[in-house]
Amino acid sequence: MDIKEKQFDWDWQTTSKTNWWQLDLREVWGYRNLLARLVRRDFLLSYQQTLLGPLWTLLQPLLTVFTYVLVFSKLVGISTGTVPPVLFYLTGTILWGLFNDVFTGTSTTFTTNADLFSKVYFPRLVMPFAFVSAQLLRLLVQLALLAAFLIFYSFRTDVTIHMNAWALALPGILIVVAILGLAGGLIFSVITAKYRDLMNIVPILMRILMYVTPVIYPMNIIPVKVRWILAINPMTPMFELFRYGLLGEGSFTSAQLVYSLVCTVVCLLVGLFLFNKQKDALMDIL
Amino acid sequence: MAKLAIQVDNISKLYQLGTIGTGSFKRDLHRWWSTSIRKQNDPFELNSTGENEAQASHIWALRQVNLDVAEGDVWGIVGGNGSGKSTLLKIISRIIRPTHGTVRGRGRLSSMLEVGTGFHQDLSGRENIYLSGYVLGMKRHEIRRRFDEIVEFSGIGQFVDTPVKRYSSGMYVRLAFAVAAHLDSDILIVDEVLAVGDAEFQKKCLNKMQEFTRTEGRTILFVSHNMQAVSQLCKHILWLKKGQMVASGPIQSILNQYSNQSQINQLSQNWHTPQEAPGNHWIRLKSIELIPQKEAEDSLVDVRTPLTLQFKFWVCQDQLRLLAGFQLMNQTGECVFDIMTPFTDCKRGLVEATCEIPGNFLNDGSYSISLIAYRNSWEDYFDYQNCLSFEVEDFRGEGMNFTGKWWGSVRPKFPLTLVHKPENQPLSLSL
Incomplete structure (x- = not known):
């Protein structure tokens, strides 16, 4: 047997152990066509046999914003500063929607793809990556909606929109938020595959996270005493920066931005390596 | 190479x-x-030397x-x-x-x-x-x-x-x-x-x-x-x-x-001592045999042949509440039938069960028999799969010139006849 092992250099081999550091992203890249097809599948499926089709991508944030404006602005009376409530809630809703959808969607990677995973080998990371890509594409449509609102408000004389150079950071913000969602989703995909009942805590967790992120309120209405809760949340500076760039109102420091970026990188690495390490062991219990 | x-x-x-x-x-x-x-x-580590196996x-x-x-x-x-x-x-x-x-x-x-x-x-x-x-x-x-x-x-x-x-x-x-x-x-x-x-x-x-x-x-x-x-x-x-x-x-x-x-007919299996026989600490299989009631010694088992299945167990406990049964599977692995005895109190020693499968019941094809025995409840059992296998040949009677494969899991000969029924009204359909 030993002679044979030396005789050939093998292209691949499978042993009982999955190496922590054996993260083969080049292999994932080799499957980019599959990823593109999965994104396409996602789109084709979302809008088949639906009444309004792709309009839902727009209606969802619109209806949410309508509710928020009605409840938080009119009834509760949360001040959104000089920013019109509609724009304030629209920015928050779109950005939060991205995080929420990415996190929730990728957290069931193993359970929703159990059938496929048990029948064919391909780099498992393709599935969550495809999901994130699909969500980012969907987001473009929502950004168009946001742009339309910005243009509409900029023609009105009673409000002024202070859009500034920070708006150029927009793609970066979206990517950071998507990566945070993906990292959380990857970690939870492993957890929910092992302990199914923990799937129930994902929605609860998302709700708690939403309230410690400045989605429905601006940072500056929070009492200074409890601001640390928002400060440890790496998403907070992203939301504030997003609003500052587009609407001219939001508070963040460069230290907060660096903290947010470092957190994102760490979370992503933890998520990727945990996913990679556990993906094979999980096949036995799926 | x-x-x-x-x-x-x-x-x-x-x-x-x-x-x-x-x-x-x-x-x-x-x-x-x-x-x-x-x-x-x-x-919980698995022991590669096999102690936990x-x-x-x-x-x-x-x-x-x-x-x-x-x-x-x-x-x-x-x-x-x-x-x-x-x-x-x-x-x-x-x-x-x-x-x-x-x-x-x-x-x-x-x-x-x-x-x-x-x-x-x-x-x-x-x-x-x-x-x-x-x-x-x-x-x-x-x-x-x-x-x-x-x-x-x-x-x-x-x-x-x-x-x-x-x-x-x-x-x-x-x-x-x-x-x-x-x-x-x-x-x-x-x-x-x-x-x-x-x-x-x-x-x-x-x-x-x-x-x-x-x-x-x-x-x-x-x-x-x-x-x-x-x-x-x-x-x-x-x-x-x-x-x-x-x-x-x-x-x-x-x-x-x-x-x-796996393919050839195996009509009987038996063991001489409980030690070598398949089973567990409460039951051992002594023998299982399928006896065709053939007309002549050298004739084949066909769809008309009645079959007798007989199996014997050694009961290895003084008191045992036992249920035994067998399943007949066809060649695709589907179960044709599953027959069980009622739960019976048995003493240490030998128990025997016999089942008659009448002629003109099974369709032609290959079959296998699996044996199962339960103790006390439905959780505690011993099974011995595919212990016997046999072929049932086709037989078509006189005047039956249909040559295709006869359909069905079973081929019972239930009486079915056409009888002329005189009608009062004249047949008015013009054909």
Whole structure:
């Protein structure tokens, strides 16, 4: 047997152990066509046999914003500063929607793809990556909606929109938020595959996270005493920066931005390596 | 020596039985506490020397399987249900990891462990060809080049843009196989997918696979219950039984052995002492026998022949509340019937059961008998699968010149006659 092992250099081999550091992203890249097809599948499926089709991508944030404006602005009376409530809630809703959808969607990677995973080998990371890509594409449509609102408000004389150079950071913000969602989703995909009942805590967790992120309120209405809760949340500076760039109102420091970026990188690495390490062991219990 | 495409090196696979997740969070915590905090040995670690192997909650799906597949070889993997064939294919396909051992391979490998991998019901045939092709590891240019060929092979024609949920099951299978059959990989792994689809298409698939190996020199691992398909296609066979290798090598020798053991009639088995007999600590099988009530000594068992099944157990306990029964399976593994005694209080010693299967009841075909015995409840049992096998020949009476296969799981001769009934009213239909 030993002679044979030396005789050939093998292209691949499978042993009982999955190496922590054996993260083969080049292999994932080799499957980019599959990823593109999965994104396409996602789109084709979302809008088949639906009444309004792709309009839902727009209606969802619109209806949410309508509710928020009605409840938080009119009834509760949360001040959104000089920013019109509609724009304030629209920015928050779109950005939060991205995080929420990415996190929730990728957290069931193993359970929703159990059938496929048990029948064919391909780099498992393709599935969550495809999901994130699909969500980012969907987001473009929502950004168009946001742009339309910005243009509409900029023609009105009673409000002024202070859009500034920070708006150029927009793609970066979206990517950071998507990566945070993906990292959380990857970690939870492993957890929910092992302990199914923990799937129930994902929605609860998302709700708690939403309230410690400045989605429905601006940072500056929070009492200074409890601001640390928002400060440890790496998403907070992203939301504030997003609003500052587009609407001219939001508070963040460069230290907060660096903290947010470092957190994102760490979370992503933890998520990727945990996913990679556990993906094979999980096949036995799926 | 030809170059190896796949080397399976001492592969074992251990599965944990029981419901998933019960107590496993607790156990994981326990393990973490023991190994990481208290720096002790892992309380649940599997012992490779085999001390924990007999644990009832674990089962070895594969044990120390070795296989060297040279490039261009076609291997058939045969074995009964639960022999570990699929587990082996999944390990070679890199879907699951072995518990011990290594699989090494050269070249691109594609596996067809089911029909329609990656297919989505709501998408069109065209979308599914691409999706399934990519999932199976094809490159974009390969699918483009082969697209028309795939559509033609599957015969779906103008339905290529129809969602596959509107396809007939035959069309679906044909399309799914067509995608896989056009894979440009060096190694193809096929698991019993040929069991579906109509006979004509099965033949087409076999031809396609033969063409695949003959002209393009690819390596194929093929699992099938269809012995005919295996013998047509494969030059080498790996024979597994309960996760262990019985034999492997060139087809001819193995095929004979396999047929001898599993196909030929085995009408009786008996054991002389309880120690060597199959069973457990409360029961041992002494003998099981099928006695045909033949008219002449040398005549065959046919559909008219009454059969008597008789089995004897040694009861190894002073008091035992016992229920015994047997199942008759046909050649496709379907259960024709399942008969059981009532729960009976037995004393230590020998117990016997006899069952008469009347003539003119079974259809023609091959059958096997599995035995089962329960103690006290439905949880505690002993079973002995496929302990007997036999053939029932066809018989057509005088005046019956229908020569096709007689339908049905059973062929009872219930009385059915046509009787002339005089009617009062004259027949008014003008024909």
